[in-house]
Amino acid sequence: MPESFIPFRQQIEQALNFAQDGIGSHFVGLPFSGRSELLESITRGLKERGRTVLALSGNAAWQNQPMAAFANTPLSFLAEAGRRWHVPPGAATEAGAPDPVEAISSLSNHLVIVATQADLLDRHTIGAITAAHQAHGFVVITSSSPSVFHPGTLMANVNKAIRVNMPTLTMRGADAVIVDILGEPLESRGVAAITRACGGLYGLIRSVTIVGKQTQSLVPIGNRWRAVGPLWSPMLSGIAQSFVASFDEPTLEAATALALAGMVLPENADGLVSPDQLRILTESGVIQFQDSLPGSPFALHPPLLATYLRERVKNASGSSITVPDGVTKLLDAWRADKTAQTALPLWQAMRRGVRPDHEIDQVMRGTTRYGDDLLSGKFMWWKALWIEGYAQDSKAAEALVDEALPNMPHYRSLLRAAKARVRFISNRPIDPNDLQMPGPDEDPYTLLPITSLTVEAAIAAGLTFQADAALEGFSDLVEAHIKDAGDIFVHLSAYLPVLNRILAGDLDRGITDGLLAMRRIDQRASLRGPAVAYAVMLGHLVAGRFGAASTMFEKCISLSAPVAIDDLFSFGAHIALLQGDREYALSLMSRWDTSPAGAGEGSYVAYSRAPGMAPEPVRVLTNPNISDAERCAQGWDLVLTHLNGGHVSSAMFMAIQAVYYGPCPEAVGPITQALTTIESPMIIELTRLVLAANDGDIPALDQAIAEMSTHHWMLFAIRGQVAKALLLYRQGESVAGALAAHYAWKLAGSEAVNGMGIFEPIAKQVGLSHREYEVIDLVAQGMTAAEAAGRLYLSTRTVETHLRNITTKTGISHRDNLIEAVRTWLHEVRQTPRA
Numbered sequence: 001m002p003e004s005f006i007p008f009r010q011q012i013e014q015a016l017n018f019a020q021d022g023i024g025s026h027f028v029g030l031p032f033s034g035r036s037e038l039l040e041s042i043t044r045g046l047k048e049r050g051r052t053v054l055a056l057s058g059n060a061a062w063q064n065q066p067m068a069a070f071a072n073t074p075l076s077f078l079a080e081a082g083r084r085w086h087v088p089p090g091a092a093t094e095a096g097a098p099d100p101v102e103a104i105s106s107l108s109n110h111l112v113i114v115a116t117q118a119d120l121l122d123r124h125t126i127g128a129i130t131a132a133h134q135a136h137g138f139v140v141i142t143s144s145s146p147s148v149f150h151p152g153t154l155m156a157n158v159n160k161a162i163r164v165n166m167p168t169l170t171m172r173g174a175d176a177v178i179v180d181i182l183g184e185p186l187e188s189r190g191v192a193a194i195t196r197a198c199g200g201l202y203g204l205i206r207s208v209t210i211v212g213k214q215t216q217s218l219v220p221i222g223n224r225w226r227a228v229g230p231l232w233s234p235m236l237s238g239i240a241q242s243f244v245a246s247f248d249e250p251t252l253e254a255a256t257a258l259a260l261a262g263m264v265l266p267e268n269a270d271g272l273v274s275p276d277q278l279r280i281l282t283e284s285g286v287i288q289f290q291d292s293l294p295g296s297p298f299a300l301h302p303p304l305l306a307t308y309l310r311e312r313v314k315n316a317s318g319s320s321i322t323v324p325d326g327v328t329k330l331l332d333a334w335r336a337d338k339t340a341q342t343a344l345p346l347w348q349a350m351r352r353g354v355r356p357d358h359e360i361d362q363v364m365r366g367t368t369r370y371g372d373d374l375l376s377g378k379f380m381w382w383k384a385l386w387i388e389g390y391a392q393d394s395k396a397a398e399a400l401v402d403e404a405l406p407n408m409p410h411y412r413s414l415l416r417a418a419k420a421r422v423r424f425i426s427n428r429p430i431d432p433n434d435l436q437m438p439g440p441d442e443d444p445y446t447l448l449p450i451t452s453l454t455v456e457a458a459i460a461a462g463l464t465f466q467a468d469a470a471l472e473g474f475s476d477l478v479e480a481h482i483k484d485a486g487d488i489f490v491h492l493s494a495y496l497p498v499l500n501r502i503l504a505g506d507l508d509r510g511i512t513d514g515l516l517a518m519r520r521i522d523q524r525a526s527l528r529g530p531a532v533a534y535a536v537m538l539g540h541l542v543a544g545r546f547g548a549a550s551t552m553f554e555k556c557i558s559l560s561a562p563v564a565i566d567d568l569f570s571f572g573a574h575i576a577l578l579q580g581d582r583e584y585a586l587s588l589m590s591r592w593d594t595s596p597a598g599a600g601e602g603s604y605v606a607y608s609r610a611p612g613m614a615p616e617p618v619r620v621l622t623n624p625n626i627s628d629a630e631r632c633a634q635g636w637d638l639v640l641t642h643l644n645g646g647h648v649s650s651a652m653f654m655a656i657q658a659v660y661y662g663p664c665p666e667a668v669g670p671i672t673q674a675l676t677t678i679e680s681p682m683i684i685e686l687t688r689l690v691l692a693a694n695d696g697d698i699p700a701l702d703q704a705i706a707e708m709s710t711h712h713w714m715l716f717a718i719r720g721q722v723a724k725a726l727l728l729y730r731q732g733e734s735v736a737g738a739l740a741a742h743y744a745w746k747l748a749g750s751e752a753v754n755g756m757g758i759f760e761p762i763a764k765q766v767g768l769s770h771r772e773y774e775v776i777d778l779v780a781q782g783m784t785a786a787e788a789a790g791r792l793y794l795s796t797r798t799v800e801t802h803l804r805n806i807t808t809k810t811g812i813s814h815r816d817n818l819i820e821a822v823r824t825w826l827h828e829v830r831q832t833p834r835a
Helices: 006-022 035-048 056-060 076-081 100-105 123-136 172-183 188-198 201-211 234-244 249-261 275-283 303-315 324-337 340-352 357-366 374-391 392-408 410-427 446-462 464-472 474-480 486-503 507-520 530-542 546-558 562-578 582-593 614-623 627-644 648-661 663-677 683-695 699-710 713-730 734-751 753-766 769-779 787-793 798-808 815-823
Strands: 024-028 052-055 113-118 139-144 161-165 218-221 224-227 287-289 298-300
Touching: 006 161, 006 201, 024 035, 024 627, 035 052, 035 113, 052 340, 052 663, 076 224, 076 769, 113 753, 123 172, 123 815, 139 161, 161 287, 172 188, 172 201, 172 582, 188 224, 188 303, 188 683, 201 234, 201 734, 234 249, 234 663, 249 275, 249 298, 249 303, 275 303, 298 303, 324 340, 324 614, 340 357, 340 374, 357 374, 357 769, 357 798, 374 392, 374 410, 374 464, 392 474, 410 446, 410 663, 464 546, 486 507, 486 787, 507 530, 530 562, 530 582, 530 683, 530 713, 546 562, 546 753, 562 582, 562 614, 562 753, 582 614, 614 627, 614 648, 627 648, 627 663, 648 663, 648 713, 663 683, 683 699, 683 713, 699 713, 734 753, 769 787, 769 815, 798 815
Parallel strands: 024 139, 024 161, 052 113, 113 139
Antiparallel strands: 218 224, 287 298
C-alpha cells in the first residue's frame, strides 16, 4: 500500500490535523470499504510527525483472546513495564504482562491509540483504554461498522472525537484515481473484470494502486491501459487478508477448503465445511451464491480471496497444487448427461463466472432432455428468458415453451408464466390466460413467478391499487416456499411493495420502507438485492433530491461486485444526465455494455423495465450523432413501444423527456387511453402533464405543474416548467419563456446545481453561441463592453452587438437578470463526444 491511500488523502490529512490539536476521529464504514487502509495511512503519518502510536485491532478480540490486542503490539514500553494486567476476579492472567493503565499514563501527552475495527475489541481492552483515557487523556482514532454504537463500545467511551462516515468512492472517482496512478485510463472491460475479481470499486483501486505498472497484468495499448493475463500478484495478499482477518482458525480452514474446491454444489458442501462454518462464511459476505435459485453452486467472493487462500496453501506445502475449476467439473457432468439437472447449475456458474455468451448459449440450447420435475421446470423458465435476452428472439422463446408444455403437465402454469415474462420484458402485451393460478395437480412453486409477475405488470401499468391487492400475502407465500423460492423472490417481496408505494406518489413512506427493507435483507455490502436500493433512489429522484439519489447510486457501485448491480448502471446514467454530465453517463453505459452475459440489452432481470432502468432512452439522449428531430422521433417511438407493452409508468417517464424535442400527435390517442385505466395518483398527474406539454396547452400545463408541486413530486414539476419554457420560446415568447425558466430553477431550489442537466434543453433552445457566452461571462465579472472587447480582442461595437443578440435570444434585457440567468439555468451546453 502506498504511503497515503489515494482515495482518502483529504480524510487522512484532516485526521492528522485533528490529532495534532488533541482531537480524535471515528471512521464509520461498511466492511471492505477501505477503513483499515485509511487507518494504516494515518498511523504512518502520525509516526512521521513524531507521535507515539499504539495500534490495536479488533481481530484478536474476535478470536476470543482478551487483551491480545495490547499484548501483540510492537511497542516496547508495554513489555518494559513488567506489570500484570488488571483483570476481573477469576479471570486468567498472563504472567509478566504490563499494566496497561500505567503504561499508557506515562505516554499520555504524546500518545495516539489507533484502533481498527474498534467494535470488535473485547471489553477488557475497552475498559483499560477508557480508564486510562479518563485519568490522563490522549487522542483515540478508531473505525467501526455503522450499525455498532452502544455504551459498551470504545467509541462511546472516549471523548473529543469527530465521527466521520467513510467517503463513497464513485465510478468517476475511481477513474480519476486510475489515471492518477497509471497516467492513462483503464479500459472499461478491464475495470469491470478487476472490480469483479476484487470485490467492488475499493478493491479495484487497491489492486491498481498496489500492482500498478509493476506486473504484466496491465499493459498500455494506445492511450489506454488494458488488463491482460491473470490478476494475481503476491503484492495483492494484503487486500485478500482483509476479508478473512476476523476469522478464527476453523473458519479460515473452511474458507480454504472452499477455495481449493472451486465452485461447490450445496449437496457437496457437507464433506468440505460444517453447516455452522458455512453460515459464518455466508454472513460475513465472502460466500457468493452463483444465482438466486436454491441448489445453485456457490464460491468464495471475491475471486481474489480464493486465489490468495490457494496460494497460501501452496506456499505452506512447498509444492504445486492443482485447483479444480468448478465450472469445468460442472461442464464435464453436463457433457456426460445433458439434462436440466446438470445444465441449470452449469448455466448459473458460467453466467456468474463471466464465460463468453456463445459458450453459455451452447449449454442452454444444447440441453433438450428434461422431465416433469421442479428443476426441469425452473430450467425451462430460465432457458426461455435466456433466449429472449441473448438472442433477442421472444418468438423463439415462446415457441420453446409451447413445445415443452405437453411434456410437463405439473408445470404448465410455470411455463405459461415464462411466456408471460418473455412478453413483459420484450414490451409486448401479456395474455391474461398465461397468469392464471396453477391447478390442484400442479407444483405450488408456480405460485411465486405468477404472483410476482402479476404484481410487476400491475405496477408497470400504473395499477397501484391492484398491485397492493396482489401484494397481500406475497411475503407469506415466499416464506411458505422459502426452501425453493431463492433470493430472487425474497428480494421481490421486499422490493415490489416499495416500488409500488413510490410510483403511487407516497415518496417519503416508500423511501423509509425501502431503507428498512435494505436492512432486513442484510445488504451489508450491497452485494445482495440492488432492486430495493433502486426503488429508494427512484423515490429520491422523483422528490427532486438528485444529490441523494446520486450518492446512493455511488454507494451501491462502491461496495458491490458489478455482477450484482449491472442493471443499475443505466439508472445511474439517467441520474448523470439529470446532472448534466453526459460524459459520465456514457462511461456508465460502457460498463453496462461490458457486463456479464445475460445482463446486456434485453436482460431478463425482473425489474429491468422499471422507470429509468431501460438503457434505450439513455442511448437516445446521449447520442451526439443524431439530430434533435431524430432524437424526438426515437424518443416517442420508445414511448409508444412501452405503452403497447403495458409499461405505462416507464413510458410516461420517457415521454416527459421526449416532449422536450417536439410533440407527437400519434401519441395522444394511446396516452389518453392509458389515462382512463391508471390508478396511481402520481402517474395520472404525470400523464396529464405530458398531454398538456404535447398539446401546447399552457393553462393545463400550469395546473399539472401546480399539482406536482403540491405533492412534492418535484422532478416532474421542474420538467413540466422546463417544457413550458421550451413551448414559449418556440412560440416566439422569449420573455415569458425566460420567466418560466427562472421559475423552473426556483422549483429545483437547493438541488438546482445537482440537476443542471434538466435545463440543458432551454440553453440549447435559446442557442447562444460560444462567443456570446464568452461575452456575457466577462460582463458578469463586472467588465464594461469596452473592457470585455479588450479581453477578447474585439471591437467595442462587436461586443455591444453580441449583447443585443443575447438580449433578443433570451428575452432578458436587464443586465443583472441576464447575468443571473447565465449563472443558473442558461449554462453553456458542450456536447460530449461518444466514448
